[in-house]
Amino acid sequence: MRITLAYGSSGLTVDLPAERTTVVEPVHQAASADPAAELQRALREPVSGPPLRSLARPGQTVAISVCDITRAQPRQQMLEALLDELEGVIPPGDVTVLIATGTHRATTPAELLTMLGARVLTECRVLDHVARDPASLVDLGMVGDVPVFLNREWVAADLRITTGFVEPHFFAGFSGGPKMVAPGLAGMDTTLELHNARRIGDPRATWGICEGNPVHDAVRAIAAATGVDFALDVLLNHEQRITRAFGGPVLEMHAAARAAARAEAMRPVPARFDIVITTNSGYPLDQNLYQAIKGISAAAEVVRDGGTIICAAECRDGLPDHGNYAQLLASRATPAELLEAISASSVTIPDQWQVQVQARIQSRARVLVHADGLTASQLAAAHLEAVDDIDALVEDLLRTAPDARICVLPQGPQTIAYLA
DSSP: OOEEEEOTTTEEEEOOGGHHHHOOOOOOOOOOOOHHHHHHHHHHOOSOOOOOOHHHOOOOEEEEEEEEETTTOOHHHHHHHHHHHHHHTGGGEEEEEEEEOOOOOOOOOHHHHHHHHHHHHHHHHEEOTTTGGGGGGGEEEEETTTTEEHHHHHHHHHHEEEEEOOOOOOTTEEESEEEEETTTTTTTTHHHHHTTTHHHHHHTTTTTTTEEEEEEHHHHHHHHOOOSEEEEEEOOTTTTEEEEEEEEEEHHHHHHHHHHHHHHHHEEESOEEEEEEEEOOOOOOOOOHHHHHHHHHHHHTTTEEEEEEEEOOOOOOOOOSSHHHHHHEEEEEEHHHHHHHHHHSSSSSTTTHHHHHHHHTTTTTEEEEEEETTTTHHHHHTTEOOOOHHHHHHHHHHHHTTOOEEEEEETTTGEEEEEE
């Protein structure tokens, strides 16, 4: 059985024994024949509430939140649909596009052009959110137990619009919607509280759960308390093309979008597997190891205790070099020691949530990574094993366990397998 894994920009093919292999993929959805019309429909026929154009008034300033480079959002299409809908009421010069970087790195000029297109870059103000810059943030007080600091440009705008795409998320339940406010446009103190060890360690902080999930409960509360005027999210197929669009009030819109995403992306399996091969959905999602933990987490949902996870993620951006992920990994000798240290500390360090999830998975499964962008020594420093040839590794594993069952997630976390 030859299977093409989503890997980098070109894919990676593996050849596995058909009689032992189960391939789990999302329900295939054809791309919208007219994505511009589908986006326009979502803006004019929201899931509830008034259409976007009825909310706009001449003289208003507009802020639009979009995903950063680590996400596959069709930003240009979505932003151009918004500009077209606001045309004649609000000029593009009064629109600020905010790259919701969360705690991620800044966007390069070349990336901005690819992400947004020449029209948006020429006509609108475009700014990266900077979580670590206190001058760019507004203190909005406490929402529940979370201190809320949000982007100053976002808070000051008269009309605030989030945009994103909805898919299962490994500890927030689903992406998109209110996450485009916090952590997307939040200050570091807000993000650290949202990602502390207690929340990330809660069993409800996982794929497909929002209500009752301590991470997403707080995220929704912040969006509701601080105000979003309109939200636009899309669903994407495995080609990262728009299949459906949803518009309206952020919480109602997101509930509808994630119900549709759940039906398409979450697939039941009858039992756990000895070997699970996964990806991080290809570029741009697999550009570094930090992001690839999501694909590993998807595999962990259906691997047996003591089983093997093999992740194919290109990691062209390395670990990456920025952030605290590599430093945290190097701070302890084993995943068990990392997990113990994070759980015991009252201080949340940026990026520790990814290390916490990784270490928790490694407490019950062996994890190997195929990554052209990382050396074996770099993976070893990250407490992971390198694998050059996935086919050969599987052959070796089957020699010692000839009855082993294999699961393949070719699209990685775009498909979440779960026990029926």
